[in-house]
Amino acid sequence: MTPAWFMGGLILGPLVAAALAFTFPKRGRGMACAAAGVVGIAVTALIRAVLGGGVSSHRVSGWGAPLGIDLRADGLAVLLLALTALIAVAVTGYAAPYLRATDSPEARHRERYFWPLLLFLWTALNALFLTRDLFNLYVALELLGFAAVALVALEGKGDALRAALRYLFVSLSASLFYLLGVALVYGQCATVDLALVAGRAQPGPALTVALALMTGGLIAKAALFPLHFWLPPAHANAPAPVSALLSALVVKGAFYLLLRLWFEALPVFHTPAAARLFGMLGAAAILWGSINALTQSRLKLLIAYSTVAQLGYLFLMFSLMTGRDGGFGAWCGALLLLGARACAKTAMFLAAGNILRAAGHDRINDLAGIAQVLPVSAFALGLAGVSLVGLPPSGGFAGKWLLLSAGLREGQWWGGAVILVGSLLAAAYIMRVMTRAFTPAAPGTAVRPVPPIMEWTALALALVAVGMGLAGSWLAELLRVGGPWP
Amino acid sequence: MNVLSLTLLGVLFSSLLTGLIIFFLKEESHRLRTWLNLLGAGLKLVLVVALLRGIYLGKTYAWSFEFLPGLPLALGADANSMLFVTLSTVLWFWTTLYAVGYLEDSPHRSRFFGFFSLCVTATTGIALSANLVTFLIFYELLTVSTYPLVVHRGTAKALQGGRVYLTYTLLGGAILLLAVAWLYSLAGPVPFKERGAIEGLMVSHRRELQWLFLLFMAGIGVKAAIVPLHGWLPRAMVAPAPVSSLLHAVAVVKAGAFGIVRIVYDVYGAENAAELGVLPPLAIAASVTIVYGSVCALFQDELKKRLAFSTVSQVSYIVLGTAILGPLAAIGGLVHLVHQGLLKITLFFGAGNYAETLGIHRVSEMNGVGRRLPLTTAAFTVAALGMIGVPPLAGYVSKWYLSKGAVTAGDHWVTVVLAASSLLNAAYFLPILYRAWFLPPPEKWPAEHSFGRWETHWMLLAAPLVTAALVIWAGVFAESAFSPLAWVKLIAAREYGP
Incomplete structure (x- = not known):
């Protein structure tokens, strides 16, 4: 089997499991375990492939960029895939007894939706780490955001719902900013592939605005000060396994995208001034x-x-x-x-x-x-x-x-x-x-x-x-x- | 990986693995836990003896592992590290025995002995570190593993003491981290080397080196309890007696003093440090600490508090010896690393026995304890006299070399400090001895326990007797080939020799 199979498995494994878990509610936990198995094998194999043979990339169905979808696994992506797998497996082990604590209709309802949402979230993260173009990254980000919001709302009580709604609002507007930025990049470079953008980008006002829009959106999603206000209520009111996922992985997804944007697609904009601004926000x-x-x-x-x-x-x-x-x-x-x-x-x-x-x-x-x-x-x-x-x-x-x-x-x-x-x-x-x-x-x-x-x-x-x-x-x-x- | 590096790792892992296993033992499996503890401590002792023999025969022990890119985690055994590792391993064995007897039937023993073993692992790591970064790592590990021991009893006072301890040591740790990272950015991982490892920076980075020295002393000085960074030590007194021995004699304070020795001798090099002009301020800080600690000790009625302030004062002898240029003072300081350990641990064992057997916590309650606990009090007396510096006990040897060194170096004022300190030591120890031996005992002790045949539990008795015997041995046989003094002379010869 080639690395391409493993990359496919990383996205399709949890996706198929999510669909099945949604269709057969009683089998949710089993599906999560199956997905964990598939992803575990695929991640291990991919780490070995990357350590042994360098970056692996794959053109889905043979269509390369700029038209088709490119999957690419480098060290950064593989590390985050492995981290996601580790935490998702731990959360799966934890959530099973957690959700079965009481046998009320609410608890059954929670369990019914928890597993498919968890698996969708996992799919979105894996896709985010593997895709190589700005638009597909947007799709993955959006899927991630929706799964996360739904998981926060799972508690179904007042505070949790209010927090979820606030989170949804931030997440949606942030995505909108990001998408606007992507459109501007496409207008300038006639491509959304990360590597191609890097080759064609010329510093100018349009790209500056585009980068500012995308960065602003992502900073809100990554909850960087001062756009962090949505995070504490959302994370504190969600069920424990969900808080863990959100805090450990979801915000990191947006951060990952920022890394790709600033250091791969548009490194020309990484000026000392921009660096200092990020540093100051980080310090604050x-x-x-x-x-x-x-x-x-x-x-x-x-x-x-x-x-x-x-x-x-x-x-x-x-x-x-x-x-x-x-x-x-x-x-x-x-x-x-x-x-x-x-x-x-x-x-x-x-x-x-x-x-x-x-x-x-x-x-x-x-x-x-x-x-x-x-x-x-x-x-x-x-x-x-x-x-x-x-x-x-x-x-x-x-x-x-x-x-x-x-x-x-x-x-x-x-x-x-x-x-x-x-x-x-x-x-x-x-x-x-x-x-x-x-x-x-x-x-x-x-x-x-x-x-x-x-x-x-x-x-x-x-x-x-x-x-x-x-x-x-x-x-x-x-x-x-x-x-x-x- | 050969036999030599395995021995080195064995010294570390003999207590690490013991500790990790003990965490998972059930509270009731008292016998198994005791055996594991003694087995680990005994194995460590055997390995240390093997190491000493190997070094004596001229073998070199080294092991390293790339922790981060360009940052090796390196262990090694040189004369300096063997001094500390032997001290802590020997005292460790007896402290463990003592702790088993002391904590009989108290709750959470698995947790206690688990952290106890981690603590000695960290201490061993500090002793065996071959570069500054490794030292830092184990130094911080020591902070973390001691905290649960300080708060072990869980009372409001214990938690308060623990909080103070952690605040001081974490602040010190942060300063040390800054210093190490800064020096790393200038000179790489800085392996410990006799006569210093920073030769290359002496001309180009003079000012930085001076600042760095200040940071190092501020960071490490917290554990070494140099005034004004000593505040945590008297407050950590709420911990159980074996932990106090650990803090004062085996691990924490010692790690601080040892760290200062390392920085001056093996990072800077004594001559380089003198050239930079950073030693006189250190000597003054040490002298102030010596006098201040003794004066404070005079006014404490609580026995353990009095001993704590005495530690504050005594540990700075080591610092003082390091800060005065010349081999004689170096011998005096280094040998006090061992001597202070032996003396202070005996005193704390004694204090623990008074508290555990008779319920005595204050000096004013100690009338006539010599009649009820003659052996314990005899050990206590030997150690107290040693502290004062009565010949031929261990403390006398240290003070002798320190004053000779100071006179040779032309720092005559140091002899005044030493004399004043000895007088103060006598002033706060002799009244205790007088009460214990010559005043009549009260009709009833505050809380008396009976332990059958001996005056107290045999484990509580064995430990102070052995350490008191070591105090006599280190003094009487100081000039023989098998004494701390002989080993220390070897170190001083290497640091200052031709």
Whole structure:
């Protein structure tokens, strides 16, 4: 089998499973497991192919760009595909007992729609990472947005619905901006293929406007400060597995597209001024998100604001991509950070879901005794915190180190300072939660039992986040494939 | 991967694996956990002895692994690291034994011993790090793995102490990270090398190196409890006694002091540092800490708090020895790394026995304890006299070399500091000894437990007796070939030799 088959499997596997899960509601979980199997095999094979033979590309049905659809897997795409698969599998394992908690009509309704939506979301992400033209990327982005909004609305209660509606509004208008930009690019370059656009692009007002529109839309979807306002309510009110997916993957999808846009399609626009603007927004996001996380009274909201902060680190990368090593250090740092934080965030949201189920609330001030009742979840929360703060040997540390040393090498002291302050603030809000969790409970507090698999999934992901640092060299080697670095 | 590097990794993994397994043991499997603990600690001891023998025979141990592109995680064993690793491994073994006895029947023991083992793993890693980045990684790991031990009891006071500890150490860690990353951007991963690894920057980056030195000292000084960065140490006293021994003698404070030794000798090189003019301020900071810590100790009625301030003061002897140029002072400082460990751990074991057996926490309650716990008090006395610097005990040897070194280097004011500190040490230790031996015991102890045949649980008794014996050995046999002093002379000869 050739890499083309694997790429096809990555998109078609979850897509077919989604359609089947929708048609046969009772088989939703089975379909997700089947899709997980297919994607797991395909991703593993694709990683081997990319590491062994460089970038794989495929023209669907033999029609190449600009008319047909090109699929292309380089190191960046493969890394994100693997990350998506890992988190989707974990969420699948977690969601099965989570959704079966009660046997009410609402619960059955939720389960009925959860699996197809999860699978659609997965399809959209895989398609996003593999397609190579701006229009198909728009389609994938739109599908992603709809699946995400529907998943938020799944809870069906007041706050969740309001948050979902707000999210839908932002997502739709952001897509519109993006599409306008794509139309302008097409008008200028007569193509929407990333590589061809890069060849034909001439800096000028039309393309500047186009890039500004697309970037604006994507920044809103990626929830970069100051367009992050929709994220905390949406992420905090969704069911735990959905919050995990949204925070770990969905916002990262938009970020991925920004990378492709700025570093592949239109690198001519990556001027120092633009880089500085991104860097400043990133720095503001780190500080604003962290400070807000410190003041939240609910655990899920705290984690959501911490996501806002973490996204800031990714955008800091834009200002550090000017180094003598062609920015490879900063690039690896940001993507390692992305991977480690995605796992850590998933672990935290899943652990928060466990706490919510056991205690019936997630008020930070009333978390006393949680470490005794749910030791594994508390441990997962702590370990994920270690990665979030960026203490060694976690992936968070490796990423932070690379960004920091890139910043210092380029003499960008303010970037280094923001990274350090951000991690200290992260330590402060994690410590706030852990201190409460380790306080002994008042006797006689009633808790509901939590199935072990829900606890261990959270811990497993936290361990991946912590262990990822040790695989740093290997991941860097993977990321080198298909990039402009020697 | 050969036998040599396997031995090196074995030293690290003997406690890492033990810790990871212990996390998953059931709370009730007391016997299995104890055996695992002692097996891990014993295995580590055997491997360290093998390592010492190998180094004595001239073998080199090294292992590295590319952690990130261009960033090796490197372990190695040089004379300096063996000093620290041997100290922490020997004390570790006895602390484990002590902790098993101390925590009998208390809750969450699997969690406790899991983190306990992780903590010593991190300490071993710090000792065996062969470059600055590896040092940083284990240094931060130590911070993380100690926190759950400090808050182990879960009381409001313990949590408060833990919060203070984490605030100080994480801030220090962030400063250290900045310093390491900055130096990395100038000079790469900076492998530790006798006489320094930054020769090439001496002329071109003089000003940067001075700033970097300040950052390094500020970052590491938190763990070494240099005034004004010492605030966490007295407050971390709420932790159980074995953890206090860990903080004060085996791991945390020691890691700080060892880090300062590494930075001065193996990153900068003593002569380069002197050339940059950064050593005199360090010597002054150390002297201030020595006097300030002792003065504070005078006013503490809580026994463990008094010991904590005594640590603040004593650890800076090591820093002081490092900051004074010349082999003699270096010997005095380095040997105190070992001596202070032996002395302080004995004192904390003693304090733990008083608390656990009789419920005594304050100096004012200690009247006549010598009659009820004669062996413990004898060990305590030996260590206290050693701290004061009574010959021929361990503390005397350190102070002797320190003052000789200071006089040789022309820093006569240091002898005044040392003399003042010895007087203060006597002033806060002798009243305790007087109460313990010469005042009549009260009719009833605050909370007495009986442990059958011996004055206290045999594990609680064995540990201080052994460490007190080591204190006597390190002093009396200081000039023999098998003593900390002999090893330290070797290090000093390499750093300052021709």
